[in-house]
Amino acid sequence: MKIDTVINEITPYYKDLRRHLHSMPEIGFKEYKTANFIIQELERLGVEYQKGVGGTGIVAWIKNGTSERSIALRSDMDALYIQERNNFAYASKNPGLMHACGHDGHMAIMLGAIEAIATQKAELDGTVYFIFQPAEEGLGGAKAMVEDGLFERFKIDKIFGIHNRPTEPYGKIFIKEGTMMASYDNYQIEILGKSTHSSMPHTGKNPIVAAAHIVAAMKSITSLDLSPNAKSVVTVASIHGGEADNIIPDNCIIRGSIRAFEKEVRKAIETRVKEIATHMAQGFGMEAKIEYHTGYPATVNTDIQSALQAAVATVGESNTITDFTPSYGSEDFSYFLEQKPGCYAWLGSGKSEEQPMTLHSSSFDFNDDIIPIGVRYYYEIAKRELGIQNSDFAI
Ligand SMILES: [Zn+2]
Ligand SMILES: [Zn+2]
Structure with missing residues (x-):
């Protein structure tokens, strides 16, 4: 099946899944139910995985062919100590905790990417690792995974990540060589x-x-x-x-x-x-x-070529933004980028230009419409990094 069709077909499922995850936020390193939920999904998809990497972290993988090449994609898992003010049906059921940074959406994108990439597995020569990382919000879950031997236990050549960005317009991808965040x-x-x-x-x-x-x-x-x-x-x-x-x-x-x-x-x-x-x-x-x-080091992108091409293939050249000021916010993806080449990008998810919703607001809600964009972007990276030469999967 063509990738466009696959992504169209699976998107409604992952939008629902995102809302379910939104209702069950857990704080960093205590993402027990979240991890169990992800494991259930990985088993449904028939994907191999290792749990308990860096605490509640999970590493899943799809391997095909004989090549030693590999990449990793990363989603964070944790929520924040915020009392949610939204009162829609899928609002937080855990008082005082909220998915106010969109990590619920990142997990939905990642699971969607696993399903989408699995359908194109035959065109893959190498391994895609999918990292579900705990405790991004200040507790350094990425560092915990590195210290738990992430890069020794799994042979990962390069690593890629995204974060939704509600203050930027929907459907734009922001990628920069060098420093992205402070x-x-x-x-x-x-x-x-x-x-x-x-x-x-x-x-x-x-x-x-x-x-x-x-x-x-x-x-x-x-x-x-x-x-x-x-x-x-x-x-x-x-x-x-x-x-x-x-x-x-x-x-x-x-x-x-x-x-x-x-x-x-x-x-x-x-x-x-x-x-x-x-x-x-x-x-x-x-x-x-x-x-x-x-605390967290600066987030410095060291290998952006395939990410850039993937962004252009996903949202077009005019929506791929490379000239922008880095953010003074910080991100523990930086620990991964200290170890391996890779690229961290922002995915614009703004719903309204007049009143952009901000991350960490008690009325934040992830924009589900970026799920297929995130899935496609990850698929396009895998295709560029690991596609069999001379196949449709390769560029
Ligand atoms: Zn975040
Ligand atoms: Zn955050």
């Missing part, structure tokens, strides 16, 4: 002062004054310490100290996050944050206790 780190600086009566400031150490100077100095990092071309965001997001108007408190805590596109810039900011906090506090006769947490 790295993400966060910090906590606790300034250790000395509490006293506010009428006798000289008998204590006021950590709030030191904190104010630290915050002001941190805001100069991007303008004074980095090249004007370095792209980064240094955020101070929270400051807490003191309870009353006549008491100097013992401590003051500053918290925030750092985003950068380049490793060198990321490192330089970390160094400056630590220096400023340490020395500024010392200047006021106090000590700064710093906790600096290194």
Whole structure:
């Protein structure tokens, strides 16, 4: 059967499946029912798989021919701690949890891609791996899979992923060589002062004054310490100290996050944050206790050729966007791209240009109309990477 017909026929099933997944959101590393549901589907499709990779992660595969070539496609699985405000029939049945980032849709696309690619298996010479990854939302499920031997247990040459993007128009695919998304780190600086009566400031150490100077100095990092071309965001997001108007408190805590596109810039900011906090506090006769947490690396695409061709084949040249600003958001697909060549793309899913829905909103809903686009895009990548030469499957 031709791929167009296959995708048309299977799409309604995967739209329903997406809605079912939407109703049963689970938080990162606890996607137990989600994983069981995926396993049921893999068994229905007769596809081999290994469960429990990096916790609740699953790796499935379709192999044909004798070639050692292989690629992997990836879907995330987890939901968020958000109380859903939608009240349609398939809204979250788990209070306080919601699929507000569209990972329900990514799983539907992936299962659809497995079914579609399986129908064209005879034209394949190599292995397609399908990675269902837990805990994308801040917990680093990709890293857990890498540390659980993903690339040792499965011989994967290249890796590809997509994420829906409701703030971009429906049906456009965004692919860029190099950096797509920023790295993400966060910090906590606790300034250790000395509490006293506010009428006798000289008998204590006021950590709030030191904190104010630290915050002001941190805001100069991007303008004074980095090249004007370095792209980064240094955020101070929270400051807490003191309870009353006549008491100097013992401590003051500053918290925030750092985003950068380049490793060198990321490192330089970390160094400056630590220096400023340490020395500024010392200047006021106090000590700064710093906790600096290194989060997701920048997402850097290193092999975009077949992804680009697949996008053009799926949505046409005019809908394949390559000239755009990378996002300051971050993504743990970056851990895979640190290990293997590959490409992470955005799939525009906007329903309305006037009022675009945003990811992580309590009224978000995945746009099911992009399911066949995602399936086709993955199929086109497999065809380009693993198609038998001189067959219809190959380009
Ligand atoms: Zn997401
Ligand atoms: Zn998200």
